[in-house]
Amino acid sequence: MTTMSKPAPVSARSDSTPDPMAAALESERKRTRRLTRRYALLALATPTVLLLVWQALGSLGITDTRIFPPPSDIARYAVDMTASGQLPEAVGITVARLMVGYVAGAIVGIAMGLVMGVWKPLQAAFDPLFSALYALPKISILPILLLIFGFTETPRVLLVMIGVFFILQINTLAGIRQIDPRVLEAATAYGATGWRLFRYVVLPAVLPSVFTGLRVSAGMAVTIITSVEFVAADNGVGFLIWNSWQIFQPGPMYVGMASVALLGAILTALVLGLERILIPWRSVSGRRFTLRRRPRPAA
Amino acid sequence: MYSLDARKPRADETTSAGVGADGPDIAYSARDVSKVFYAPDRSVTALDGVSLDVEAGSFTCIVGPSGCGKSTLLRILGGLEQATIGQVTAPERKSAVPVSAFVFQEHGVFPWFTVLENVAFGLRMAGFSREERNATARTWLEYVGLSEFANSYPHQLSGGMKQRTAIARAFATGSPCLLMDEPLGALDAQTRRLMQEQLIELWERERKTVVLVTHAIEEALLLGDRIILMSARPGQIKEDIKVPFDHPRNIDIESTPEFADMKHNIWESLRDEVQKSVVFS
Numbered sequence: 001m002t003t004m005s006k007p008a009p010v011s012a013r014s015d016s017t018p019d020p021m022a023a024a025l026e027s028e029r030k031r032t033r034r035l036t037r038r039y040a041l042l043a044l045a046t047p048t049v050l051l052l053v054w055q056a057l058g059s060l061g062i063t064d065t066r067i068f069p070p071p072s073d074i075a076r077y078a079v080d081m082t083a084s085g086q087l088p089e090a091v092g093i094t095v096a097r098l099m100v101g102y103v104a105g106a107i108v109g110i111a112m113g114l115v116m117g118v119w120k121p122l123q124a125a126f127d128p129l130f131s132a133l134y135a136l137p138k139i140s141i142l143p144i145l146l147l148i149f150g151f152t153e154t155p156r157v158l159l160v161m162i163g164v165f166f167i168l169q170i171n172t173l174a175g176i177r178q179i180d181p182r183v184l185e186a187a188t189a190y191g192a193t194g195w196r197l198f199r200y201v202v203l204p205a206v207l208p209s210v211f212t213g214l215r216v217s218a219g220m221a222v223t224i225i226t227s228v229e230f231v232a233a234d235n236g237v238g239f240l241i242w243n244s245w246q247i248f249q250p251g252p253m254y255v256g257m258a259s260v261a262l263l264g265a266i267l268t269a270l271v272l273g274l275e276r277i278l279i280p281w282r283s284v285s286g287r288r289f290t291l292r293r294r295p296r297p298a299a
Numbered sequence: 300m301y302s303l304d305a306r307k308p309r310a311d312e313t314t315s316a317g318v319g320a321d322g323p324d325i326a327y328s329a330r331d332v333s334k335v336f337y338a339p340d341r342s343v344t345a346l347d348g349v350s351l352d353v354e355a356g357s358f359t360c361i362v363g364p365s366g367c368g369k370s371t372l373l374r375i376l377g378g379l380e381q382a383t384i385g386q387v388t389a390p391e392r393k394s395a396v397p398v399s400a401f402v403f404q405e406h407g408v409f410p411w412f413t414v415l416e417n418v419a420f421g422l423r424m425a426g427f428s429r430e431e432r433n434a435t436a437r438t439w440l441e442y443v444g445l446s447e448f449a450n451s452y453p454h455q456l457s458g459g460m461k462q463r464t465a466i467a468r469a470f471a472t473g474s475p476c477l478l479m480d481e482p483l484g485a486l487d488a489q490t491r492r493l494m495q496e497q498l499i500e501l502w503e504r505e506r507k508t509v510v511l512v513t514h515a516i517e518e519a520l521l522l523g524d525r526i527i528l529m530s531a532r533p534g535q536i537k538e539d540i541k542v543p544f545d546h547p548r549n550i551d552i553e554s555t556p557e558f559a560d561m562k563h564n565i566w567e568s569l570r571d572e573v574q575k576s577v578v579f580s
Contacts, residue, residue, distance in 0.1 A: 180406050182403060182405070182406040182407070183406055183407075183409065185379060185403075186401065186403055186406065186407045186408075186409075187409070188379065189377065189379055189397070189399070189400075189401040190397065190400070190401075190420055190421040190424050190468075190472065191395075191397050191421065191424035191425060192420075192424050196424060200409075200420075201409065204409070204411035205411070207411075279411075280452070281410050281411045281412075281452040281453075281454065282454075
């Protein structure tokens, strides 16, 4: 696959003579942009349509608005709760727990994965244990953490951290295992050993696996903090959802659910953005796949 | 799996190569080298008692059936692999630049570095400043015709361009010896031809010691001054052939009757070995 590094200079000639190559490139560029716009629009259209259907079902009296308050009501609740400071406070608390646990878990997990990858004895000692612990539902160790640390912030943050840790440790180690030995040999042949082999070869080579772990664990972290707040907190978005259910207030419950969904989406988007910046060598756009038999004629 | 101390300096790497009082300079010398790859169920003898002297400034091609241990021999000469028994001497290292620069068949270029960074990698490891190494790398990118792709990443290049990057890196590093492991093996026939011409040109300009492993007889005849023919596994040296064509060389020598004769004879000699390697592998 040969790609030009720079787009060809468009219309270097005078304006009077039309350049067919430049015109073809321009039309291809427009086509790509149009498709990108169309897909973005579709991505927005799906939830919009679903919300409209939900709204209509409520207005027509088909669904019970006490259990399924229409989106317009939920939005009103969200505005009220934002104005009263209740929602920002809950979101702020949850975000703080989430970020501390996520970042700490990621750092420790990546570090552990790397050390296990380059030092075989540690890998032999911990790999089977970690594999077993990974399968354990994280929420099931919450009671122990509560026994040890009491009803404080520590068990909440710690549980997020543990969940993220395992995913990052496993992905980082897998990334090191997947490094092509021939690439390592090439690096060694050119004098990269020890720290420099780690810095210039191992680290960039595992980065894609690390980011896969970061993306997977972002959703996982949101799930964990929400469930922890259900049972072991008296504030935060998880508590808001659980408490609203207990006192039968579906409105705030839906606001809480929407906030959690948004949190997960934002965190994932942040990770994706960071990935684009840190892994510029990844081929982002592959060849477009189409079921159409022949490509559409240009222009 | 790998360990960070992958390349322990060989004791004999520091000893000077045998420079005969009146004979030619010897770059690499192997004495009764054997290599066994250990596996719990079945250990494989890759090389069996190989002795070889490579003259400094010569172009040597190693030809043999697949699996005959020719790549292993190259790795042992370059210090990437240890001989199980036998002695190997390589030229003395006089600067931070490694003595042997490798070109691998594939996977030799790092996907996370740009073309320029890849070509400059050896110099970077040898401790050259950014300006120095980039200037050298740019010169070599120009020689191999990749100047405008200096800032591209390997995934944006064709297979031929990636190999040219790998070759440019080997030359740019400034090592006195180049060890090439089927550098053109993965290329299509046309690109391959073009690169063979380019390699002759580069070598005639630089006159470095080159050892090139290939399975293509024409390629060995076209590029090399000497062809080492290896037997099927366990690899032994079967024939040591001098290539009579003068330098500067071009691809036209392929149409001479002498070339056809040699090609025929080498194939005759190689045929049995290929047969063996096909039957037993």
